[in-house]
Amino acid sequence: QVQLQESGPGLVKPSETLSLTCAVSGYSISSGYYWGWIRQPPGKGLEWLGTVYHSGSTDYNPSLKSRVTISVDTSRSQFSLKLRSVTAADTAVYFCARLHYYDSSGYFFDYWGQGTLVTVSS
Amino acid sequence: DIQMTQSPSSLSASVGDRVTIPCRASQSIGNYLNWYQQKPGKAPKILIYGASSLQSGVPSRFSGSGSGTDFTLTISSLQPEDFATYYCQQTYSSPYSFGQGTNLEIK
Numbered sequence: 327q328v329q330l331q332e333s334g335p336g337l338v339k340p341s342e343t344l345s346l347t348c349a350v351s352g353y354s355i356s357s358g359y360y361w362g363w364i365r366q367p368p369g370k371g372l373e374w375l376g377t378v379y380h381s382g383s384t385d386y387n388p389s390l391k392s393r394v395t396i397s398v399d400t401s402r403s404q405f406s407l408k409l410r411s412v413t414a415a416d417t418a419v420y421f422c423a424r425l426h427y428y429d430s431s432g433y434f435f436d437y438w439g440q441g442t443l444v445t446v447s448s
Numbered sequence: 449d450i451q452m453t454q455s456p457s458s459l460s461a462s463v464g465d466r467v468t469i470p471c472r473a474s475q476s477i478g479n480y481l482n483w484y485q486q487k488p489g490k491a492p493k494i495l496i497y498g499a500s501s502l503q504s505g506v507p508s509r510f511s512g513s514g515s516g517t518d519f520t521l522t523i524s525s526l527q528p529e530d531f532a533t534y535y536c537q538q539t540y541s542s543p544y545s546f547g548q549g550t551n552l553e554i555k
Binding site: 370371372373374385387388389421423428429431432433434435436438439440441 | 449479480482484486490491492493494497498501503535537539540542543544545546547548549
């Protein structure tokens with residue numbers, strides 16, 4: 327059974343960097359699949375942040391401009407999110423998830439972490 | 449970027465009702481459309497992928513249809529556990545956007 331678990335600080339100060347890690351169990355990241363981050367501001371909808379392949383290749387949401395970095399550590403079977411220069415607008419529940427490709431362009435998120443609330447406040 | 453629109457943002461229905469939830473893309477996305485169900489405090493759960501393929505383990509009362517820009521999620525006979533928020537997501541091109549969600553409430 328594949329399980330994902332987010333971890334990281336629940337409170338980050340404005341202008342600082344938000345750092346989260348997603349630990350994957352029940353599956354070896356180095357075996358393949360893409361892995362992603364999604365966030366959800368309180369009471370609002372979902373926003374796709376970006377994805378990383380086990381090789382390290384990435385795809386990011388341009389709305390985050392150059393503030394986001396997603397990386398993978400296959401030796402620890404985990405992947406990470408860094409979001410720089412945060413503001414109150416970055417307050418959200420952050421989810422990590424696995425992408426399941428069913429054809430060359432189509433995928434869906436099949437396994438999700440439980441989500442972790444990160445509040446940006448001084 | 450492709451914008452996904454879900455309207456209405458909320459819907460009221462009763463147990464046993466047949467419900468349809470629409471989703472529209474700002475440009476053609478073929479059939480690269482997923483539907484997720486989210487309950488309060490929980491992560492989303494995949495229901496339908498590729499516009500009409502039922503994910504393993506999802507009850508057959510859920511179905512999806514559409515292609516191009518207009519899509520629909522149908523629940524044939526609402527059960528108490530189906531009251532939740534439903535999101536569509538396009539995976540045709542990055543950034544892989546979600547709709548704003550439709551909250552299905554008990555009438």
